[in-house]
Amino acid sequence: MKPVLLAGETFHTTSLSAKGLEVRASSRYSNGALRFVGGLSSHGIEVVQIGGERCEAEFPKTLVELDKYSAVIISDVGALSLLYTPETRLGKRSVNRLELLREWTALGGGLMMAGGYTSYQGIDGSAMFHGTAIEEALPVALHAGPDGLEAPEGLDPVIEKREHPVFSDLPSSIPYVLGMNRVKPLPDGVSTTLAHCENRGQKLPLLSVREYHAGRSLAWTTDIAPHWLSDDFMRWEGYDKLMVNMVKWVAKEI
Template sequence: MQTKKILLAGETFALTQVAAAGVTATSSAQYANGALPFLAALEGSGIAVEQLPGERCSGEFPTSLEALASYHAVILSDVSALSLLLTPQAREGRTSVDRLELLERYVAGGGSLMMAGGYTSFQGMFGTAAFHDTALVDCLPVTCLAQPDGVEAPAGLRPVVTHAHPITSGLPDQWPPILGLNRTILRATPDTTLLASVTHRGRTLPLLAVRDYGKGRSLAFTTDIGPHWMSREFLESDIYRALMQNIARWLMRDL
């Protein structure tokens, strides 16, 4: 039996810092993978995840429907639109494939797509994720703002389940806090369902939403799948593991 496989694009970071002592300065760098909690949550689930680090997406993300078809689902997490649009050919000034249009066609034809939140997801903390008004957003259950959309909430925002669904089955109605998310607008279409939300400054913001699009499925999870917006309390709870597995199974059409 063929193993069901997810392509996870993004969630890697190169961190640099400079320490100054008087007139002497030294620098250091380290590499971080924010997807480790997500990957651990799917261990033993029978779902294989192939991670393509963000810095390799420009050169290695699939450029054809045939290549995408080898994956049962694609997850974009903390990887900007530019990282997908700038193919090696485009960098050389030659025409190439629009991979955001390609992903929309992949979903319409029966694939599954998830976008998870982060500083470079949706429109992004500083507007640099830049998915607003792209073909990819056409298939999502939410639309992106035209301006920076990041919300930092160090005091915590409490997610509340708003709709019964296979993804939320067996989970409590309230979850541990998140520490931030991307502000988005839920689509007002019959094929879109809001599953969980948070309240920020008196406004209800989508946290988890799903959509049937063409022959495929899409999902928006507007907070991190790892730290820092995903609080340690949430990451270390049984809810996190169950939620991530349910999301993956729904994308795989096992729910």
């Protein structure tokens, strides 16, 4: 199996500490994908991660570059970080990498989007994937406005298609989550909702899959890390297996 490309899941936090008139600034860099990358690596899957701050300069700009990977995972990085390129900042034409991803998927690639504050439309609408080429390849439809749902009471996943390979060999039911992106299911026959969460009388797709021309796409609408993944989820013995199964399915390895 070729390596998997993960785009996103990194962030900088800047804070101010005030003690009277003395104010100090500090910052730290975090990578939210360490558990995810470790889980895949333990099952022999190599992950190449391009943090959100590096996507503009380093994310692939050709089909040949994308073909180095068995799957591309977009997680907690917005559309602008992929659309901006060094060339466009200089006022020159460049490639639309969301259209490139759609084409690559249609030609046989594997595309996965994981949820987060800057996935799908995002907690405040700033992710802005609605109306882009990549939405055409996803197994869900996006709302035009903010889609982040905080659920401190917890949301319990309900599996609809237990027989699907994504759920093979899971040791138990999926633990609760603390938030997700609200998306809309596509019509039956276009995509399949494998699991959902219920909120205020609505069934919200949690895990959806689709055959897109010669390729495959998968939407996991909660996080791959805290805080939307609860502590129970992160400690769950099935975490690695579920993440590995999702990646292997989209890469046509199962």
